[in-house]
Amino acid sequence: MLNQIDLSRVDLNLLVVFETVLSTQHVGRAAERLFVSPSAVSHGLGRLRRLLGDPLFLKTPRGVVPTVRALELAVPIADVLTGVRRVVSAASPFDAATSTRRFAIGAPDAVSVVLLQPLLASLRETAPGIDLTIRQLLPVPKESAPERAWRGVFADLDAHALDIAIAPVAQAPARFEARVLYEEDFVIAARARHPFVRTPTLDRFCEMQHLVVSSGGDPHGFVDDLLAEQGRARRVALTVPNFLFALTLVAGSDLVSAVPRRLVETQGRAMGVVAIEPPLPLGRFPINAIAPRAALADAGVAWLLDRLSEVG
Numbered sequence: 001m002l003n004q005i006d007l008s009r010v011d012l013n014l015l016v017v018f019e020t021v022l023s024t025q026h027v028g029r030a031a032e033r034l035f036v037s038p039s040a041v042s043h044g045l046g047r048l049r050r051l052l053g054d055p056l057f058l059k060t061p062r063g064v065v066p067t068v069r070a071l072e073l074a075v076p077i078a079d080v081l082t083g084v085r086r087v088v089s090a091a092s093p094f095d096a097a098t099s100t101r102r103f104a105i106g107a108p109d110a111v112s113v114v115l116l117q118p119l120l121a122s123l124r125e126t127a128p129g130i131d132l133t134i135r136q137l138l139p140v141p142k143e144s145a146p147e148r149a150w151r152g153v154f155a156d157l158d159a160h161a162l163d164i165a166i167a168p169v170a171q172a173p174a175r176f177e178a179r180v181l182y183e184e185d186f187v188i189a190a191r192a193r194h195p196f197v198r199t200p201t202l203d204r205f206c207e208m209q210h211l212v213v214s215s216g217g218d219p220h221g222f223v224d225d226l227l228a229e230q231g232r233a234r235r236v237a238l239t240v241p242n243f244l245f246a247l248t249l250v251a252g253s254d255l256v257s258a259v260p261r262r263l264v265e266t267q268g269r270a271m272g273v274v275a276i277e278p279p280l281p282l283g284r285f286p287i288n289a290i291a292p293r294a295a296l297a298d299a300g301v302a303w304l305l306d307r308l309s310e311v312g
């Protein structure tokens with residue numbers, strides 16, 4: 001990327017400026033994160049532009065957007081910074097057996113419930129001093145496409161509010177490492193002796209009273225879109241903000257709800273809730289653990305990502 005003459009003029013901080021502006025897409029917010037003035041960030045970008053022979057970022061009313069060349073440079077620059085951070089962090093190596101660090105993990109409730117028990121069991125054996133903070137991740141209301149519904153995940157990771165996020169997204173921007181923990185699909189949850197258990201047909205499904213999980217209270221979900229494709233509809237009698245609440249209500253009522261299969265498998269028996277195969281295909285999707293590539297230079301974050309891959 002750079003010849004020897006250029007390298008003699010490169011300040012490593014310029015690459016940090018590039019990384020931060022790319023993640024925030026805003027000079028002012030990048031300056032706040034770097035604890036410098038906006039003019040300092042602008043000056044650094046000017047030096048990078050002259051060095052790399054490209055505008056790199058173009059101004060918009062909302063901030064800046066990367067050029068094609070900047071997007072091409074995103075991964076190589078992230079790799080360079082990861083290597084530097086790895087060298088620096090090696091001065092104080094991470095030892096899981098003796099560490100007393102606290103890590104922040106973000107996940108939807110249906111995912112954290114499934115993964116936390118095996119993860120905690122693993123930590124008891126290998127890292128008894130490590131503590132966790134779990135934050136519930138919520139999709140953006142009224143967004144059906146996963147890439148848009150969970151876009152806030154990447155902002156939280158960029159802002160260092162989370163060490164690792166776990167979310168149902170198929171792809172992540174190039175500056176992130178994404179690992180598939182497991183494949184998930186939806187089943188129909190109902191109380192054990194619900195009449196629908198005996199006759200789980202599409203006609204009966206449409207006749208049922210449905211519970212929809214919606215953080216924003218929107219009664220229209222992806223199941224309604226699939227039903228509409230077949231000229232069908234259903235009655236959504238209740239919306240609740242999370243899946244665990246949904247299971248509790250389903251257990252004591254005639255409501256049925258589409259919920260992740262693994263959640264029912266791990267929690268349903270204790271609640272008296274069973275999983276019924278849906279009478280129409282509801283699709284499958286990956287559950288990914290996501291971390292900034294730059295953060296993986298931290299041996300602790302890399303170790304935690306490996307543990308999640310093992311228990312997923």
